[in-house]
Amino acid sequence: MDVLAPMTLDPAMDTLMQRGAAFLGTRYAVLGGAMSWVSERNLVAALSNAGAFGVIACGAMMPDRLAEEIAATQALTDKPFGVNLITMHPNLMELVQVCLNARVGHIVFAGGIPPGPAIKAAKDGGAKVICFAPALALAKKLVRSGADALVIEGSEAGGHIGPVSLTVLAQEILPHIRDVPVYVAGGIGRGEAILSYLEMGAAGVQIGTRFVCATECVAHPNFKRAFIRGAARDALPTVQLDESFPVIPVRALQNEGTKRFLEHQAEVLRRFKAGEVAKDAGQLEIEHFWAGALRRAVVDGDVENGSLMAGQSVGMVTKEQPAAEIIAELLAQASAALTARRAGA
Numbered sequence: 001m002d003v004l005a006p007m008t009l010d011p012a013m014d015t016l017m018q019r020g021a022a023f024l025g026t027r028y029a030v031l032g033g034a035m036s037w038v039s040e041r042n043l044v045a046a047l048s049n050a051g052a053f054g055v056i057a058c059g060a061m062m063p064d065r066l067a068e069e070i071a072a073t074q075a076l077t078d079k080p081f082g083v084n085l086i087t088m089h090p091n092l093m094e095l096v097q098v099c100l101n102a103r104v105g106h107i108v109f110a111g112g113i114p115p116g117p118a119i120k121a122a123k124d125g126g127a128k129v130i131c132f133a134p135a136l137a138l139a140k141k142l143v144r145s146g147a148d149a150l151v152i153e154g155s156e157a158g159g160h161i162g163p164v165s166l167t168v169l170a171q172e173i174l175p176h177i178r179d180v181p182v183y184v185a186g187g188i189g190r191g192e193a194i195l196s197y198l199e200m201g202a203a204g205v206q207i208g209t210r211f212v213c214a215t216e217c218v219a220h221p222n223f224k225r226a227f228i229r230g231a232a233r234d235a236l237p238t239v240q241l242d243e244s245f246p247v248i249p250v251r252a253l254q255n256e257g258t259k260r261f262l263e264h265q266a267e268v269l270r271r272f273k274a275g276e277v278a279k280d281a282g283q284l285e286i287e288h289f290w291a292g293a294l295r296r297a298v299v300d301g302d303v304e305n306g307s308l309m310a311g312q313s314v315g316m317v318t319k320e321q322p323a324a325e326i327i328a329e330l331l332a333q334a335s336a337a338l339t340a341r342r343a344g345a
């Protein structure tokens, strides 16, 4: 079960990762970014067994399903892992309780500012709370509200994104938040980048896209093939056609679905202007376009019409390989860069 390869790192790497790894209870300060449909028992356990920190993506799962997924993950690893809960889930408080009952040590709240009672319940139940901070003011507020650690995710990331790149977020936030560990996410595809963010003060990194093609990941072979073929320039945010109908930005590989989404928006806009559809109804039609689309791509392999959420680091995904190998490669690159610099190379 324990596939942790003995890896010799530059001792300074261990020092740089010490705080972030201690908080997670892992060997490495590397979180597997929760990815709906992708981050289930197999990938999560593989990452944790390899010394990183796997995170189950709860997504729209109901409490019973989540309990089942946690138990199945615990059967595959005795290492720590976390659960990512979307704050607008209607059963959020129940989901927190499911995590606590299963003695999950870390709960990641995503998709918005978590309600105070959810943070309190998680902490009172003994779990550590990790929150996403999209700006410095919110980072400070989240720490005051009890967040034990933060993730700052740049717009390079796959999935739902904010407007600011990690390059800028890291400069704005890392120097000012020292009370809790801050992990950085978005666009991380090589170890040299990990090293540079650790040196800027990050406690560790969160990576999603690079782990999609892990051998253990259950994503459909078509989904993985799209990642192996994809280049950074193919992973684009959703385009909003008109400001009357706001669109939540999601970074994904372009396909037939993204083209049809533009046509769909144009059609809704035309009907709205012709008085054939009310604004609210039109907005709902636009939001419903992608309903179930990630599942269609990840589970069913429909890479033409499904959603191929992927970050800009997708160009650095070149083959399917075991999770432990991906982690070892990333950390070896970071370690080699550090050693070379010290040697003046």
Ligand SMILES: Cc1cc2nc3c(=O)[nH]c(=O)nc-3n(C[C@H](O)[C@H](O)[C@H](O)COP(=O)(O)O)c2cc1C
Pocket: 032, 033, 034, 035, 036, 038, 057, 059, 084, 110, 111, 153, 156, 157, 158, 159, 160, 185, 186, 187, 188, 206, 207, 208, 209, 210, 308, 309, 310, 311, 312, 313
């Ligand atoms: C396919 C996919 C699905 C994702 N689903 C979620 C999710 O359900 N919840 C969440 O908080 N983040 C989600 N993310 C974001 C990841 O957790 C992670 O923060 C992001 O992938 C990091 O950027 P990277 O892809 O550039 O490594 C998703 C990302 C991808 C690529």
